[in-house]
Amino acid sequence: MRRRDAGRMDRQDDYAQASRLSRIEPLLYLAPFLIGVAVFTLYPVIHVVFISFMEDYNYLTRAFSGFGLSNYISVLNNKYFIQALSNTFIYVLLVVPIATCVALVVANMLNQKLKLTGLFQTAYFLPMVTSVTAVGLAWRFMFNERIGIINFLLSLVGGEPVGWLTKAEWSMPALVIYGIWNILPFTIILLLAGLQGVNPMFYTAARVDGSKGLRIFFRITAPLLAPTIMLTTIVNTISAFKVFNELFPLFKGQAGPFYNLYTVVYFIYEQMSGKPRLGRAASAAMVLFAVIFALTMVQLLIQRRWRGSGKG
Amino acid sequence: MRVELVHITKRFGSTVAVDDFTATLADGQLIALLGPSGCGKSTLLNLLAGIIPVTGGRARFDEDDVTSWPPERRGVGLVFQNYALYPHMTVAQNISFPLEIKKVPKPERVRRINDIASMARVEELLDRRPDELSGGQQQRVAIARALVKQPRLLLLDEPLSNLDARLRLEMREEIRRVQRETGVTTVFVTHDQEEAMSISDQIVLMRAGKLQQRDPAQTLYHNPVNRFAAEFLGNPPINQIKGRVENGLFRTREGGVGIPLPINAACGNRPAILAVRAESFVLDEGGFPCEVAELFEIGKEEMASLRVGGAVVRAYLPLEGRSGKGDTVRVRLKPRGVFLFDEKTGERL
Numbered sequence: 234m235r236r237r238d239a240g241r242m243d244r245q246d247d248y249a250q251a252s253r254l255s256r257i258e259p260l261l262y263l264a265p266f267l268i269g270v271a272v273f274t275l276y277p278v279i280h281v282v283f284i285s286f287m288e289d290y291n292y293l294t295r296a297f298s299g300f301g302l303s304n305y306i307s308v309l310n311n312k313y314f315i316q317a318l319s320n321t322f323i324y325v326l327l328v329v330p331i332a333t334c335v336a337l338v339v340a341n342m343l344n345q346k347l348k349l350t351g352l353f354q355t356a357y358f359l360p361m362v363t364s365v366t367a368v369g370l371a372w373r374f375m376f377n378e379r380i381g382i383i384n385f386l387l388s389l390v391g392g393e394p395v396g397w398l399t400k401a402e403w404s405m406p407a408l409v410i411y412g413i414w415n416i417l418p419f420t421i422i423l424l425l426a427g428l429q430g431v432n433p434m435f436y437t438a439a440r441v442d443g444s445k446g447l448r449i450f451f452r453i454t455a456p457l458l459a460p461t462i463m464l465t466t467i468v469n470t471i472s473a474f475k476v477f478n479e480l481f482p483l484f485k486g487q488a489g490p491f492y493n494l495y496t497v498v499y500f501i502y503e504q505m506s507g508k509p510r511l512g513r514a515a516s517a518a519m520v521l522f523a524v525i526f527a528l529t530m531v532q533l534l535i536q537r538r539w540r541g542s543g544k545g
Numbered sequence: 546m547r548v549e550l551v552h553i554t555k556r557f558g559s560t561v562a563v564d565d566f567t568a569t570l571a572d573g574q575l576i577a578l579l580g581p582s583g584c585g586k587s588t589l590l591n592l593l594a595g596i597i598p599v600t601g602g603r604a605r606f607d608e609d610d611v612t613s614w615p616p617e618r619r620g621v622g623l624v625f626q627n628y629a630l631y632p633h634m635t636v637a638q639n640i641s642f643p644l645e646i647k648k649v650p651k652p653e654r655v656r657r658i659n660d661i662a663s664m665a666r667v668e669e670l671l672d673r674r675p676d677e678l679s680g681g682q683q684q685r686v687a688i689a690r691a692l693v694k695q696p697r698l699l700l701l702d703e704p705l706s707n708l709d710a711r712l713r714l715e716m717r718e719e720i721r722r723v724q725r726e727t728g729v730t731t732v733f734v735t736h737d738q739e740e741a742m743s744i745s746d747q748i749v750l751m752r753a754g755k756l757q758q759r760d761p762a763q764t765l766y767h768n769p770v771n772r773f774a775a776e777f778l779g780n781p782p783i784n785q786i787k788g789r790v791e792n793g794l795f796r797t798r799e800g801g802v803g804i805p806l807p808i809n810a811a812c813g814n815r816p817a818i819l820a821v822r823a824e825s826f827v828l829d830e831g832g833f834p835c836e837v838a839e840l841f842e843i844g845k846e847e848m849a850s851l852r853v854g855g856a857v858v859r860a861y862l863p864l865e866g867r868s869g870k871g872d873t874v875r876v877r878l879k880p881r882g883v884f885l886f887d888e889k890t891g892e893r894l
Contacts, residue, residue: 435631439631441616
């Protein structure tokens with residue numbers, strides 16, 4: 234029986250060799266990208282995991298005294314890190330829901346068949362292609378206590394000038410407003426695409442069934458849009474947890490006017506200035522990762538529940 | 546409910562979708578809106594539902610002038626061509642939706658959902674999602690949802706066009722049954738003359754936005770007002786021969802035999818079209834001669850292609866075994882199913 238199979242085996246080997254080549258070929262095309270990802274993403278990510286557990290790691294000599302949890306203990310006992318964590322949570326909890334609601338309203342308006350819709354659509358998507366830093370600097374001018382347009386508009390309705398960027402209590406609102414503005418275009422684009430994917434016959438059906446206006450939105454549009462809303466919420470939550478770029482232009486590179494706006498990523502960044510504390514930075518990054526991961530899982534679970542229950 | 550349409554006109558830009566449409570639809574009937582694609586029948590249905598506004602004319606439901614009423618006020622049930630079941634709701638929730646909007650209390654809601662579900666025969670499906678249903682089941686659910694609010698008027702837009710042939714036959718009987726049981730005035734749009742003929746009480750025939758004829762199916766078939774109506778109904782399509790009437794004989798344009806007409810035709814000497822249904826030919830030794838061009842057998846039917854003058858017509862004739870291709874047979878026309886139309890205007894003569 235063996236002998237009889239031998240010929241077939243040979244042939245199979247030939248096939249295997251040929252298909253192995255054809256399997257390698259696409260990998261060669263992908264190689265430049267894959268190498269880039271491996272060097273600049275994969276390796277650092279894995280390395281960070283290791284570093285976070287290394288005791289007394291010296292990044293120049295690469296020496297360390299063993300594995301342990303001391304970095305995590307140090308980070309979780311650091312009051313600036315705890316402050317950064319709480320600031321980040323507040324930021325996420327404000328920015329993501331508000332931005333989602335505003336984006337829903339705007340996307341709905343853009344989805345109406347009105348004159349100038351095309352113009353508005355372009356205008357709303359413009360921020361996506363402008364530099365975050367340039368836009369941030371523009372916002373710094375707008376937030377300016379004495380000459381900023383925001384305080385000017387406030388004064389028109391009788392408001393007192395607000396020290397957006399100079400007072401501790403107003404710095405978070407300023408950051409949140411800027412953060413919302415920053416993620417709006419992306420959110421609007423996705424929601425608008427989602428809205429345009431809703432077959433208009435459902436609206437007609439709902440109208441004939443006797444409902445109109447907001448009820449159609451809550452009973453028909455929103456449930457049909459739920460997958461898109463979920464997607465933007467998850468993506469926005471993740472990006473909001475990484476709030477850092479937004480701080481720089483507004484507060485001249487500081488974490489708020491009185492260093493009161495520490496965020497997790499800013500904390501990580503600061504560990505690397507002066508005397509680098511690589512271990513602490515790495516473990517802070519891991520904590521952030523754990524938080525984002527856990528929250529994303531919760532969101533996905535909620536989404537599955539939501540669908541399963543059929544409440545829509 | 547009686548529906549009265551008076552000079553209803555709908556324009557989209559420069560195109561006229563519905564042109565000066567006047568008709569009264571009687572209470573409790575099943576009415577087919579029949580016509581070729583683009584004849585404005587779906588537009589007319591949407592006008593009835595109030596989904597799109599009319600450009601001109603009035604619409605009345607019984608005593609109410611509903612011309613400017615929005616759909617939610619008109620109390621119509623609409624079944625869409627693609628059913629438009631809400632994909633995020635179960636069957637029960639879909640049927641319940643119109644009742645929730647009307648704030649019907651829950652116990653009554655449950656009772657009405659169960660009643661309508663058993664009538665539409667979807668009780669077993671109440672907990673399912675639309676994407677778990679077959680086409681026929683979705684259709685039943687869509688009808689249940691449209692009927693649960695006890696509409697004054699039930700509208701169905703091409704209700705059978707998304708079903709396969711077998712299911713189509715079944716569902717059209719279902720629509721007929723449900724309509725009889727509820728007695729609701731029902732208008733359904735179709736381009737399929739057989740569908741319209743088989744279940745409707747009245748057929749409203751449309752062409753290019755204009756009403757052609759409104760009659761029961763048999764009347765429409767046996768007494769078409771114009772060439773279009775004669776042409777649109779019946780399978781095989783009615784035979785049409787161009788020519789003129791001379792002394793009670795119809796002479797084809799190409800000349801040849803004169804066909805004795807069994808009907809009165811006072812039409813002078815103008816160019817006319819003789820339209821003859823395939824079943825209106827009979828073999829008769831005293832009839833006019835024609836040549837057998839082809840013989841077919843379709844199931845139990847025997848059909849022959851005959852050459853009359855220069856024209857070729859199809860006729861149901863029992864020729865099998867008696868005559869073959871190329872033979873000459875003598876036939877005459879029955880009075881029923883024979884019409885003369887003006888060649889230019891298509892009007893019945």
